[in-house]
Amino acid sequence: MTKESIRVMVVEDHHVVRQGLVALLNVVEGLEVVAEAADGVEAITQFRKHQPDITLMDLRLPRMGGVDVIQRLRMETPGARFIVLTTYDGDEDIYRALQAGARAYLLKGMTTEELIATIRAVHAGKSHIPPAIAEKLAERMGTEELTPREFDVLEQIVHGKSNKEIATELEISEATVKTHINSLLGKLGVTDRTQAATAAIQRGIVPLESLRKPKS
Amino acid sequence: MTKESIRVMVVEDHHVVRQGLVALLNVVEGLEVVAEAADGVEAITQFRKHQPDITLMDLRLPRMGGVDVIQRLRMETPGARFIVLTTYDGDEDIYRALQAGARAYLLKGMTTEELIATIRAVHAGKSHIPPAIAEKLAERMGTEELTPREFDVLEQIVHGKSNKEIATELEISEATVKTHINSLLGKLGVTDRTQAATAAIQRGIVPLESLRKPKS
DNA sequence: GTGGGCCTCCATCAATGGGTGGAGACTGGC
């Protein structure tokens, strides 16, 4: 007679990846996939219904991002355990996910053995952050937070707006825009707006998806 | 007695995704996964050894990119059939993959049924490009090609270099750099270097990975 | 209430960036 299985939920928007993961996990002794979700909203309803022990979660999800889902569900169910499983390793994502209460952050490049070991470890109450991820985290720790306003300005820069356009958009003077830019350049450790834009994308501060020409 | 199975190779660097895909495909009647590879170089050796009917391939691979692998293998084995299966949908990737001889371009978001149907269709000699992808292709068709030199300059811009630095790096005068920039801004349909940088990243002209601070 | 952080604005200045129009050299194709 075996012990009770660990009940797992898989949240991942790419169908084939999700189905593959489920197929992989279901053949593992001691694991049972009890629920699946393809977007953030579905993740919440499925979680409430099935109360999984462990939730494997991608961060980039339609409708509601993974970070928000984790935050929300941990409010309702403080004991809930989340493992982030994603391809992206922008420092910002990592930071925000762990901040929200994820217990582990894995890249999809890891082996199946690592994944299973991590699921068991997290279920046993441990946390697990791979060294490569920890390094990124440490890096981001050294840097200062952007203020909300600086973030607004950075977002506009990434979208290719000029200082004048940003001033109009945010309804402040161009002088103020320059002040914010000067400050955020320093915090990001870069010397001009183009570097700021690529750094923001690379570090996941501004999502690449937001560039897909929304007319607004 | 069933017909002969379609012999499939899976090339994908993320272990869990690859294993998931293999698990998925192996339970399908009429398909058989005969080889796997985790990077471009391995893909070539495995292909030569197993001569699969269909190769499912991610584009972003360590050591050698998917496009180059396709190109190379189609030189050796003109009848080889490739299906690109990737998460990225930068227009440039799509274009280059089809150019190299891929028969289909699928995003990982598609359903398992679509994937299987596409494998069968491509094996039967057809091509398959989903409408969403075709649209992107059409978009990119309207735009002019960058010249090699313009591409060099664009790459430097994305890496945050100033005109002076670019001039030094490429060993040309700053005036020439400006000429190239002026020209590439027009071709990309943007008005300044920051927009050029984000457009280049978004469209996959310059890979985001190249930003990971290589000291050079 | 004092201090700190943030947001707002100002002026000034130097450096950088981008627009325009032109020109010579080299290449490959017709």
Add this chain to the structure above:
DNA sequence: GCCAGTCTCCACCCATTGATGGAGGCCCAC
């Protein structure tokens, strides 16, 4: 040989950007 495209360079000009050093108002925490 000629044309088209590319790569290279030049000069000139104006707009934009970024750096510097202020300053006042606001709110929150101590």
